[in-house]
Amino acid sequence: MKNKEFTPKFISLLKEGISRKQISKDVLSGIIVGIVALPLAIAFAIASGVSPEKGLITAIIAGLVISILSGSRVQIGGPTGAFIIIVFGIVQEHGVNGLTIATFMAGFLIIGLGILKLGNYLKFIPYPLIVGFTSGIAVVIFSTQIKDFLGLEMENIPADFVEKWIVYFQHIDSINWIAFGIALGTVLIAFNFYRITTKVPGSLVAIVLCTLFVYFFELPVETIESKFGEIPNKIAMPQIPVINFKVIQQLIEPAIAIALLGAIESLLSAVVADGMVGGKHRSNMELVAQGIGNVFSGLFGGIPATGAIARTATNVKNGGRTPIAGIVHAIFLLLIMLLFAPVAKLIPLSCLAGILIVVAYHMSEWQHFKDLLKSNRMDIIVLLTTFFLTVFFDLILAIEIGMILSSFIFMKRMSEATTINNAENLFGTSEGNGEKLFEEELPYIPIDTMLYEINGPLFFGASHKFQEFLSDLKQEPKVLIIRMRHVPFIDATAVNRLKEFQQKLKSYGTTIIISGANRQVREELFKSEFHSLIDDNNILDNINQAIERAEELLKK
Numbered sequence: 001m002k003n004k005e006f007t008p009k010f011i012s013l014l015k016e017g018i019s020r021k022q023i024s025k026d027v028l029s030g031i032i033v034g035i036v037a038l039p040l041a042i043a044f045a046i047a048s049g050v051s052p053e054k055g056l057i058t059a060i061i062a063g064l065v066i067s068i069l070s071g072s073r074v075q076i077g078g079p080t081g082a083f084i085i086i087v088f089g090i091v092q093e094h095g096v097n098g099l100t101i102a103t104f105m106a107g108f109l110i111i112g113l114g115i116l117k118l119g120n121y122l123k124f125i126p127y128p129l130i131v132g133f134t135s136g137i138a139v140v141i142f143s144t145q146i147k148d149f150l151g152l153e154m155e156n157i158p159a160d161f162v163e164k165w166i167v168y169f170q171h172i173d174s175i176n177w178i179a180f181g182i183a184l185g186t187v188l189i190a191f192n193f194y195r196i197t198t199k200v201p202g203s204l205v206a207i208v209l210c211t212l213f214v215y216f217f218e219l220p221v222e223t224i225e226s227k228f229g230e231i232p233n234k235i236a237m238p239q240i241p242v243i244n245f246k247v248i249q250q251l252i253e254p255a256i257a258i259a260l261l262g263a264i265e266s267l268l269s270a271v272v273a274d275g276m277v278g279g280k281h282r283s284n285m286e287l288v289a290q291g292i293g294n295v296f297s298g299l300f301g302g303i304p305a306t307g308a309i310a311r312t313a314t315n316v317k318n319g320g321r322t323p324i325a326g327i328v329h330a331i332f333l334l335l336i337m338l339l340f341a342p343v344a345k346l347i348p349l350s351c352l353a354g355i356l357i358v359v360a361y362h363m364s365e366w367q368h369f370k371d372l373l374k375s376n377r378m379d380i381i382v383l384l385t386t387f388f389l390t391v392f393f394d395l396i397l398a399i400e401i402g403m404i405l406s407s408f409i410f411m412k413r414m415s416e417a418t419t420i421n422n423a424e425n426l427f428g429t430s431e432g433n434g435e436k437l438f439e440e441e442l443p444y445i446p447i448d449t450m451l452y453e454i455n456g457p458l459f460f461g462a463s464h465k466f467q468e469f470l471s472d473l474k475q476e477p478k479v480l481i482i483r484m485r486h487v488p489f490i491d492a493t494a495v496n497r498l499k500e501f502q503q504k505l506k507s508y509g510t511t512i513i514i515s516g517a518n519r520q521v522r523e524e525l526f527k528s529e530f531h532s533l534i535d536d537n538n539i540l541d542n543i544n545q546a547i548e549r550a551e552e553l554l555k556k
Contacts, residue, residue: 009071030328068323104299111287225345446550483515
């Protein structure tokens with residue numbers, strides 16, 4: 001059977017055949033998703049510190065590419081709230097051109113992750129870490145929208161979270177009550193319009209009503225036009241960014257951050273979609289699609305894109321089951337940009353701020369955050385560390401520290417799961433998996449022989465167990481049997497500790513016998529030439545052979 005791991009779902013579905021009825025459902029779903037994506041694309045772009053058309057370009061170009069090449073049948077790609085902090089920081093430090101190059105570079109990094117088949121592993125990011133940085137992003141998004149939500153008269157907003165709120169309070173007397181009313185009305189409509197109908201998103205209704213209200217009554221509030229000018233109703237020709245070694249050095253860190261966050265969020269979205277449609281996405285093809293989408297977004301001057309969980313869920317709920325829905329969503333947004341860009345410039349910024357605050361609320365996952373606070377201490381540490389680092393320092397730092405912390409906690413738990421027991425502790429106990437009692441399996445151990453059984457992986461995190469092992473040896477037996485039937489793998493550090501252990505016992509005149517090691521463990525022992533230190537004849541398949549070998553050695 002041909003491996004379909006790097007075949008886009010769209011190609012597979014076309015070969016299988018898509019019914020006319022399903023195509024109709026996909027077209028309708030794509031239009032609805034396009035309506036949902038319109039205000040979000042504009043809002044995400046503005047919140048990220050770039051002009052509004054860049055959000056639309058990203059949703060159109062990257063959204064189209066991702067849908068065609070995706071490893072998921074229902075994934076909707078485009079700009080998302082998770083990127084706001086990273087994008088804003090890159091724009092502040094490197095400008096819009098730097099962001100374009102970073103997006104372009106990140107695309108190739110994501111493609112590389114897919115080609116190396118790392119999509120199978122990125123799904124194992126710890127849940128507390130994901131909730132921690134997602135909730136942190138939500139808090140940061142909320143804090144960045146206070147100026148427009150309240151219509152405060154202030155020029156520059158500090159990047160630091162605490163300084164930002166200090167400045168807000170310093171300018172609280174400049175609040176524009178009309179802007180505040182529009183923002184508050186937007187939030188109320190966005191949260192409650194589903195009570196009237198779920199076919200039309202409340203955010204779009206809020207934008208239409210607020211824009212008409214401001215336009216006809218000529219209300220004194222800031223709009224897209226007053227801040228950014230005209231919204232272009234065309235997409236510029238693609239341009240390959242000028243990249244040299246110096247540029248790569250400057251932008252490699254933000255590019256890696258975009259790549260990691262984009263990869264993680266796209267796979268999370270695909271997993272959520274799988275649960276909704278009962279399907280199974282192709283992780284590595286999904287990463288390749290996301291990478292190519294970001295490369296094209298960079299070529300056309302867009303911002304980073306990834307799988308959008310909310311829009312993907314909207315697609316599924318409205319009957320979308322093939323990539324046709326995502327393709328239609330991108331084409332619909334293109335038509336909106338070509339025909340209605342002059343109208344979009346009239347949208348009040350306070351209305352967009354209200355929409356982003358609703359987005360932040362949904363991103364916050366406050367219920368999951370609250371539930372995780374009741375879990376074990378280690379998960380709480382990862383959750384809170386990632387959350388506070390995201391809010392008060394930097395998202396990139398939060399992910400890095402969160403991953404390192406999670407890795408250490410995982411190693412600690414794995415090392416605690418590894419045990420080394422002597423025969424005295426094993427006699428009279430069952431293995432808990434239907435095996436015989438130890439004394440039934442092995443009724444005796446020869447004189448001057450000690451037997452230890454290792455359970456669990458022998459890796460660098462558990463290598464200290466050998467030190468405990470040595471201190472536990474109160475006598476120097478002539479033969480020491482180390483039973484490894486329940487050791488799934490062994491790494492270089494543990495092999496080195498084993499060598500040190502063998503050299504020490506050799507000085508006592510003790511011979512080591514390895515019993516029951518699996519093929520992977522044996523290979524590592526032979527690669528490290530440990531077998532030559534104890535003699536090939538002393539590495540045996542089972543405990544009975546090991547006992548026979550021990551008796552043979554004792555007779556010499």
